[in-house]
Amino acid sequence: MAKEFIARGAxxxxxxIRKEFPGFTAIEELDLHVPAGEFFALLGPSGCGKTxxxxxxxxxxxxxxxxxxIGGEDVTETKPHERPVNTVFQSYxxxxxxxxxxxxxxxxxxxxxxxxxxxxxxxxNLVQLAHLADRKPQQxxxxxxxxVALARALVNRxxxxxxxxxxxxxxxxxxxxxxxxxxxIQIEVGLTFLHVTHDxxxxxxxxxxxxxxNKGRIEQMGAPEAxxxxxxxxxxxxxxxxxxxxxxxxxxxxxxxxxxxxxxxKISVPKARAEKHKGKIxxxxxxxxxxxxxxxxxxSSSTNIIGPGEIIDIRFTGVSNQYLIQVPGxxxxxxxxxxxxxxxxxxxxxxxxxxxxxxxxxxxADLPNTGKAV
Amino acid sequence: MKFSLGKYAFPxxxxxxxxxxxxxxxxxxxxxxxxxxxxxxxxxxxxxxKWTNVCDREGVCEAFGNSVLxxxxxxxxxxxxGTMIAIALVRYRFKFRRSTNLLLFLPMATPEVVLGxxxxxxxxxLGVEKGIGTIILGHIVFCLSFxxxxxxxxxxxxxxxxxxxxxxxxxxxxxxxxxxxxxxxLPGIAAAALLSFAxxxxxxxxxxxxxxxxxxxxxxxxxxxARGVPAEANVIGSAVFIAAILxxxxxxxxxxxxxxxxxxxx
Numbered sequence: 172m173a174k175e176f177i178a179r180g181a182x183x184x185x186x187x188i189r190k191e192f193p194g195f196t197a198i199e200e201l202d203l204h205v206p207a208g209e210f211f212a213l214l215g216p217s218g219c220g221k222t223x224x225x226x227x228x229x230x231x232x233x234x235x236x237x238x239x240x241i242g243g244e245d246v247t248e249t250k251p252h253e254r255p256v257n258t259v260f261q262s263y264x265x266x267x268x269x270x271x272x273x274x275x276x277x278x279x280x281x282x283x284x285x286x287x288x289x290x291x292x293x294x295x296n297l298v299q300l301a302h303l304a305d306r307k308p309q310q311x312x313x314x315x316x317x318x319v320a321l322a323r324a325l326v327n328r329x330x331x332x333x334x335x336x337x338x339x340x341x342x343x344x345x346x347x348x349x350x351x352x353x354x355x356i357q358i359e360v361g362l363t364f365l366h367v368t369h370d371x372x373x374x375x376x377x378x379x380x381x382x383x384x385n386k387g388r389i390e391q392m393g394a395p396e397a398x399x400x401x402x403x404x405x406x407x408x409x410x411x412x413x414x415x416x417x418x419x420x421x422x423x424x425x426x427x428x429x430x431x432x433x434x435x436x437k438i439s440v441p442k443a444r445a446e447k448h449k450g451k452i453x454x455x456x457x458x459x460x461x462x463x464x465x466x467x468x469x470x471s472s473s474t475n476i477i478g479p480g481e482i483i484d485i486r487f488t489g490v491s492n493q494y495l496i497q498v499p500g501x502x503x504x505x506x507x508x509x510x511x512x513x514x515x516x517x518x519x520x521x522x523x524x525x526x527x528x529x530x531x532x533x534x535x536a537d538l539p540n541t542g543k544a545v
Numbered sequence: 546m547k548f549s550l551g552k553y554a555f556p557x558x559x560x561x562x563x564x565x566x567x568x569x570x571x572x573x574x575x576x577x578x579x580x581x582x583x584x585x586x587x588x589x590x591x592x593x594x595k596w597t598n599v600c601d602r603e604g605v606c607e608a609f610g611n612s613v614l615x616x617x618x619x620x621x622x623x624x625x626x627g628t629m630i631a632i633a634l635v636r637y638r639f640k641f642r643r644s645t646n647l648l649l650f651l652p653m654a655t656p657e658v659v660l661g662x663x664x665x666x667x668x669x670x671l672g673v674e675k676g677i678g679t680i681i682l683g684h685i686v687f688c689l690s691f692x693x694x695x696x697x698x699x700x701x702x703x704x705x706x707x708x709x710x711x712x713x714x715x716x717x718x719x720x721x722x723x724x725x726x727x728x729x730x731l732p733g734i735a736a737a738a739l740l741s742f743a744x745x746x747x748x749x750x751x752x753x754x755x756x757x758x759x760x761x762x763x764x765x766x767x768x769x770x771a772r773g774v775p776a777e778a779n780v781i782g783s784a785v786f787i788a789a790i791l792x793x794x795x796x797x798x799x800x801x802x803x804x805x806x807x808x809x810x811x
């Protein structure tokens with residue numbers, strides 16, 4: 172047990188991980204590399220295998236096949252207590268029979284580190300809870316418990332810190348505060364963070380890299396801005412923010428772009444932003460990248476235009492309004508408009524044309540489920 | 546005029562019920578101070594003699610000592626075994642788990658006479674000589690079921706993620722058990738141990754079938770009852786009762802003190 176733990180983050184590598192449970196497969200095949208010192212988010216809906224991935228890394232589950240490397244060392248066969256990894260559990264899992272200070276000192280005592288209580292106190296200082304050191308966990312609020320759980324993990328200076336939806340139980344305001352704090356702490360201690368969440372805003376806000384998981388696979392991985400700007404699959408385009416998707420056969424293609432025709436409108440996407448260049452494809456755009464006008468805009472090769480459509484719903488969300496526009500033959504499209512001036516910009520039932528820049532379009536690798544058949 | 550049930554009838558009923566429950570205990574307590582001769586049926590005057598010289602009566606203290614010894618040993622054995630069984634039944638999925646659950650209930654459901662007689666014939670056919678050893682074995686059998694049931698409830702309410710957190714914080718399985726599982730199960734284990742001791746201490750039927758020549762306190766009282774229970778038996782009975790009440794009071798007060806402390810800090 173007297174193994175030396177590295178004081179800074181190590182990289183994590185998952186190679187061909189597969190995990191089956193009796194009756195279902197949680198992870199199909201997973202390859203993942205998290206560079207040292209990075210804040211990495213695994214984002215996905217519940218049941219996508221993200222928590223199982225985390226538990227595999229912690230050693231609380233054993234993979235059916237594949238290998239796990241931490242800092243280049245194969246830890247697949249090692250027990251949880253032998254891994255240089257600590258976890259902040261979703262339910263915090265603070266020991267109810269110990270006070271806050273003893274909770275934080277637990278890992279240090281296990282590893283027979285000198286002056287465990289002094290170091291535990293320092294960790295509590297980091298999360299600004301030193302004044303509550305002798306309380307029992309049950310006497311703390313959810314946000315405070317969350318920070319104790321964080322201190323209890325951080326104090327061990329693990330090579331890799333695992334966070335299992337640690338902010339899930341907190342209310343919105345506290346969650347935003349904790350996001351900022353967590354990110355600041357990560358930068359301060361320089362450890363590798365692997366963060367599992369289903370909250371896309373949380374993932375985009377904090378992570379250097381986001382991997383979107385669906386049905387036991389990673390659908391797409393990249394910097395939050397890149398993922399949002401150019402989702403490659405229907406799932407990613409819908410899970411990370413909102414998207415309008417238009418489906419059609421590729422009709423024409425120029426040197427730089429390809430075009431489809433939907434309900435009499437020509438919609439183009441730059442080739443560099445499309446996964447497929449032939450056959451039936453889906454082209455998407457973000458609701459906030461589009462605008463609508465009551466007169467048809469003049470056609471140009473750099474603008475996509477759809478219309479006319481009818482505004483059937485207006486939702487006030489504070490900073491912006493969400494307009495639901497019904498276009499005959501296309502269904503409903505969403506456009507966001509900032510409430511800079513008059514709100515709403517237009518009235519229900521108004522006829523409008525939607526337009527957006529061609530370079531804000533993205534072409535997806537797969538097609539949306541039409542919803543006709545199950 | 547409206548007759549208020551809640552105001553008169555319920556309190557009256559409660560008082561009557563308590564009187565009914567407490568009369569035998571009160572009688573035992575009062576007659577432990579009786580300046581009795583051989584029998585303890587008629588009030589002959591107040592004395593502390595029976596309390597101060599309780600061991601003067603032949604056999605009383607020896608029987609009491611045997612009962613305590615048997616109680617302690619069977620409690621320790623039954624609690625240790627029962628706790629392990631309870632954890633296994635809740636935490637692990639294995640073949641025949643459900644039947645094990647059912648089988649563990651059997652000693653509780655079986656009439657004690659049957660259990661006692663069955664054990665006695667087993668010891669006879671195995672050629673085991675009856676004595677304190679066989680009594681302890683018999684007591685472990687029926688205490689075990691109660692321990693499993695009590696501790697199981699506690700294990701079920703213990704969140705497994707706490708043990709996972711222990712593993713995650715570098716504790717090996719043995720350390721996880723002693724530093725996390727055991728302290729969190731302790732209230733349940735303590736309750737099970739107290740229950741075991743109480744069951745073992747006053748068991749008569751199974752003991753009587755498997756005792757041989759050795760006396761236990763309930764056996765002593767039963768035998769003595771043929772001639773009239775001596776006041777010394779009342780003394781021991783009352784003392785055990787008072788000790789139990791004190792134990793309950795102390796834990797209650799302690800709990801209340803802790804609760805107040807918690808409230809104050811908030």
